[in-house]
Amino acid sequence: MxxxxxxxxxxxxxxxxxxxxxxxxxxxxxxxxxxxxxxxxxxxxxxxxxxxxxxxxxxxxxxxxxxxxxxxxxxxxxxxxxxxxxxxxxxxxxxxVQMVDTALYAEPAPEAIPLGPADIPEILGLIALTQPGPFLPRTIELGTYLGIKEDGQLIALAGERLRLPGWTEISAVCTHPDHRGRGLATRLVRAVAAGIRARGDTPFLHAAVSNTHAIRLYESLGFTVRRRTxxxxxxxxxxxxxxxx
Structure with missing residues (x-):
């Protein structure tokens, strides 16, 4: 729902x-x-x-x-x-650019699982492969991180980074190159956003100006550019x- x-x-x-x-x-x-x-x-x-x-x-x-x-x-x-x-x-x-949720369709993803300390080595491996931004051994303590696994391998990830009164940032959105084009990132962004909304916060995120593909994706999901950063x-x-x- x-x-x-x-x-x-x-x-x-x-x-x-x-x-x-x-x-x-x-x-x-x-x-x-x-x-x-x-x-x-x-x-x-x-x-x-x-x-x-x-x-x-x-x-x-x-x-x-x-x-x-x-x-x-x-x-x-x-x-x-x-x-x-x-x-x-x-x-x-x-x-x-800083983008804020203005019309995002947020819903849980049944295939998404919460990630914990035992998953950190695999998370760091996927981050190193896809380079979505900085992720360190204790970054997972910042908030909820969700992943999708296939055949026991972590193939997609998204989670929460900055959390401030009324707002929570979605970050570390990435998909293994062998599994792109399946909408995994979209489902995870919507699932993370659903958890953020459930506690009364509004999702926001950041993207590099040069990453036009990501900006177009987030706009299609219901995010709006608020300002340049x-x-x-x-x-x-x-x-x-x-x-x-």
Whole structure:
């Protein structure tokens, strides 16, 4: 049975939207139990997710807190960032889109099974093969992950990444190359979305601007592009301390 469309209330035009700084909202909200935090900066444990976040990316004090959190000369991903303070360097950047559920048909998939710690080696293998985005040994702790197996082999995967008040991100959507074209990703996205809707949240997701195939797929499923996004790798000021054998 399909679940009804749920929409979170929209902020006033003068207020920032919670999705504009989704990682911070997650790390200070439903994922606070996972957060490593110094003042106005937070991050996930390194084996859970690479993401760091700033309370206000325009506040120099937040950048100072991030430097204290991750250490000197460290390269780390940052979200909701356009520019960096003096002394910091942007090592790499990528453009993306943030898409929100506006007309998604969500329903459970009978063939989808919940994935747990015992499945991590197989999950990491499928992620390495398909490259949907970062997935680490403890990423599965971020939320529900569903998979489809055939002949005992994991052939498709999707799950939840950032979770913030009223919203949950769908991520790690991938299918083994030998099993594409069967609609497995579509069924898993709808199944993950059904679980998100069941607790009153609205699904959203991110895709690289260059991944036009994925964007078209998500639009056909009922997602709408909300805004352009930019993901950056930044290097903190200073040098890493030398290690001795």
């Amino acid at each position: 399909a679940t009804s469309v749920h929409h979170a209330s929209s902020p006033s035009p003068t207020e920032p939207h919670i999705l504009d700084n989704a990682a911070w909202a997650a790390l200070t909200g439903p994922h606070a139990h996972l957060a490593e935090r110094v003042g106005r900066a937070a991050r996930y444990p390194r084996d859970v997710s690479p993401f760091t976040a700033l309370e206000d990316p325009t506040d120099p004090r937040a950048w100072d807190d991030l430097a204290s959190l991750v250490g000197p000369g460290t390269v780390t991903p940052a979200t909701a960032v356009r520019t960096v303070p003096d002394g910091w360097e942007i090592e790499d950047s990528g453009e993306g 930019r993901f950056v790798l930044v290097r903190t000021p200073g040098r890493q301390p030398e290690t001795r054998d």
